[in-house]
Each structure stands twice: as C-alpha cells, then as structure tokens.
Amino acid sequence: xxxxxxxxxxxxxxxxxxxxxxxxxxxxxxxxxxxxxxxxxxxxxxxxxxxxxxxxxxxxxxxxxxxxxxxxxxxxxxxxxxxxxxxxxxxxxxxxxxxxxxxxxxxxxxxxxxxxxxxxxxxxxxxxxxxxxxxxxxxxxxxxxxxxxxxxxxxxxxxxxxxxxxxxxxxxxxxxxxxxx
Ligand code: 2AM
Numbered sequence: 001x002x003x004x005x006x007x008x009x010x011x012x013x014x015x016x017x018x019x020x021x022x023x024x025x026x027x028x029x030x031x032x033x034x035x036x037x038x039x040x041x042x043x044x045x046x047x048x049x050x051x052x053x054x055x056x057x058x059x060x061x062x063x064x065x066x067x068x069x070x071x072x073x074x075x076x077x078x079x080x081x082x083x084x085x086x087x088x089x090x091x092x093x094x095x096x097x098x099x100x101x102x103x104x105x106x107x108x109x110x111x112x113x114x115x116x117x118x119x120x121x122x123x124x125x126x127x128x129x130x131x132x133x134x135x136x137x138x139x140x141x142x143x144x145x146x147x148x149x150x151x152x153x154x155x156x157x158x159x160x161x162x163x164x165x166x167x168x169x170x171x172x173x174x175x176x177x178x179x180x181x
Pocket of ligand 1: 051052053055094096129130131132133134136
C-alpha cells in the first residue's frame with residue numbers, strides 16, 4: 001500500500017473522527033446545493049460529506065491502533081445522534097460554506113468532549129476552539145452565504161462514528177464505533 005512518509009522516513013496518516021452521512025442524505029444535500037447556484041469555492045464531493053467530531057491531523061501510522069484502543073472505552077450516548085441541519089453559514093476565517101444545526105444536542109458535545117479527553121494521554125492537545133457541528137459544502141468559499149430558495153431542513157441521524165483517513169482528496173474509513181448498544 002502507498003504510504004505518506006515524513007522526511008524522517010516515518011509513515012503517517014492524516015486522521016479525523018466524524019459522523020458519516022448516508023448515501024440518501026448525500027444525494028439530497030448535493031441536489032439542494034446545486035439549487036444554490038454557487039459561484040465561489042470548491043464544492044466538497046458528495047462522497048466526502050461528513051460531520052467532523054475531532055480533527056487529529058498527521059499521526060504516525062504505528063499509533064493508529066493506540067488511537068482506536070483509547071476510543072474503545074469511551075462512554076457512548078446510548079442512542080443514535082440526531083440533529084437538524086437547518087442553517088446555511090459561512091465561516092469567513094476558514095473560507096468554508098457550511099450547513100449547521102441551530103441547536104447542538106448535549107449528547108454530541110459529550111461525545112466530542114469524551115474523544116478529546118480519551119486522546120489527551122496520547123499527547124493530542126485539547127482543541128482551543130469551541131466545537132461547532134457542521135457539514136462543509138464548499139471550501140475556498142469567499143463572500144456571503146447565498147439566499148437559499150428552499151430553506152435547508154436536513155434531519156440527520158448517526159448510528160455510529162468513524163475514524164477517517166484523508167488521502168488524495170478522499171476520506172477512507174479506518175474504524176467505526178456504534179453510538180448505541
Ligand atoms: P471539516 O471542514 O472537514 O469539518 C481542521 O481545522 C479541520 O477541522 C477543518 O478543516 C474542519 O474540517 C474542522 N473544523 C474546523 N473548525 C472546527 C470547529 N470549530 N468545530 C469542529 N470542526 C472544526
């Protein structure tokens with residue numbers, strides 16, 4: 001398998017935890033996005049839609065099993081995570097166009113907090129920024145969010161969360177954990 005290699009010769013992977021998006025929902029969001037007629041930015045490919053929980057960045061490949069083991073013992077919400085993506089926003093500093101929920105479920109905050117805490121002993125630092133659930137629609141986006149003719153109203157539900165590797169513009173699931181049961 002082709003590996004990304006540090007100058008020191010150590011293989012690494014670019015990793016993040018996220019809630020996956022179902023195929024049906026990808027199609028729905030992509031179709032709705034087409035209706036926005038975006039003129040700025042690079043649209044995120046449908047197959048890459050996700051809701052980031054925690055971005056880890058470049059991690060030595062040999063540490064992936066330890067990352068997974070740390071997460072194995074995490075307290076889970078005990079039920080699917082549901083949220084309503086009903087806000088179209090720009091994040092001007094990150095230059096992204098995103099879908100956000102108006103309300104962030106407490107169980108989602110707890111999951112993200114739990115992930116951060118579980119990974120502290122492995123040397124991953126706590127995130128300085130406040131967690132904001134979002135689904136990125138477009139990157140390198142400049143200007144204001146367009147007026148949507150049809151207001152966003154995506155009822156999102158996740159039964160598990162996933163550790164992804166970002167490689168060559170695609171996201172590859174490495175491991176997943178159920179949220180309930
Ligand atoms: P995303 O657009 O794929 O979700 C590293 O900064 C990555 O973490 C960003 O590319 C973004 O990935 C995600 N991110 C940035 N700010 C965030 C925030 N406040 N809450 C959650 N995820 C964030």
